[in-house]
Amino acid sequence: MDHACQQLIIDNHKWMHSSLPSMGLLPCIFGNILDQLVGGGHGHTGDFVQKSESVEVQGLTSKQQCSTHGRECSLQEPVQIDVSGLPCPDNSRANRKRKYEEGPSGLVYITWAQRHKMNQTPLLLIENVPDINMKAMNHLLGHDYILIQLFVSPSDTGHTGVNRPRTYIFCSHKKTCRYLYCIHEAYKQVVAMLTSHISTSPRDYLTSSPLQQRLECERVARARGVPYQPETRPDLYAIRLFTAVAVLLCGCTILFGWYAQGSERLVLLVDFGGEAKVG
Secondary structure, three states: OOHHHHHHHHHHHHHHOOOOOOOOOOOOOEOOHHHHEHHHHOOOOOOHHHHHHHHHHHOEOOEEEEOOOOEEEEOOOOOOEEEEOOOOOOOOOOOOOOOHHHOOOHHHHHHHHHHHHHHOOOEEEEEEOOOOOHHHHHHHHOOOEEEEEEEEOHHHHOEOOOOOOEEEEEEEEOOOOOOOOOHHHHHHHHHHHHHOOOOEOHHHHOOOOHHHHHHHHHHHHHHHOOOOOOOOOHHHOOEEEEEEEEEEEOOEEEEEEEEEOOOOOOEEEEEEOOEEEEO
16 A cells, blocks of 8 residues: 555544544554465465365465554454455456456455455445446355445436446345345435435536637637737636726726627626626
């Protein structure tokens, strides 16, 4: 993990506990999860099923080097919930050579699952792309966990201008956790509440670079038959801003005035006896 990311985790922990009587112990930050494999994972060969069986037989180490405390810390400390965004390139449609669980990240999934099976973590929440192979996840966790898959989209929260579908897999341990309420029904209620208050469209996300702004300014200048003047502010689409304070025009004080290149209409913000109007 990048050192800057490690510091962000520590800073976030301190901030969350800033209003509490005591901060408690700083969180452990471990490195490569594959370092938990006995022998460094070199003996785990074959396909996905063979690797998972090999890891289950050999087990995992009980400690790993922790960058927070500068020593080997226990990997067996009990937690109530684990939220993991496991590697997705091997599952993503953007990867033309994707191999799903048979890809390079397959051993990461196996090691992660084995750790939680050993610790009997009550609830696991996995975030990934929709094409993740659920058969592989059931192979890893199905004996110990109840797996429930939920498909989500930004449009579920009213943001229809974004297209980034994801899936979440809720894993409830059969011995240490109780599944009390339908995940899909709960999500429907959340969606109904959010979409009743939030509604966005693509135009709400449109952004432009300085180059794109300049090209638009040049297009407007050509359409109006005037030369493009680079010194004008491109972020205002070639609108020149000038100030004329304390200048009287028809008994009115011009506070600010501006005009667009090629425009014959001068737009004034004038003060009529203390009441500002646009003309």
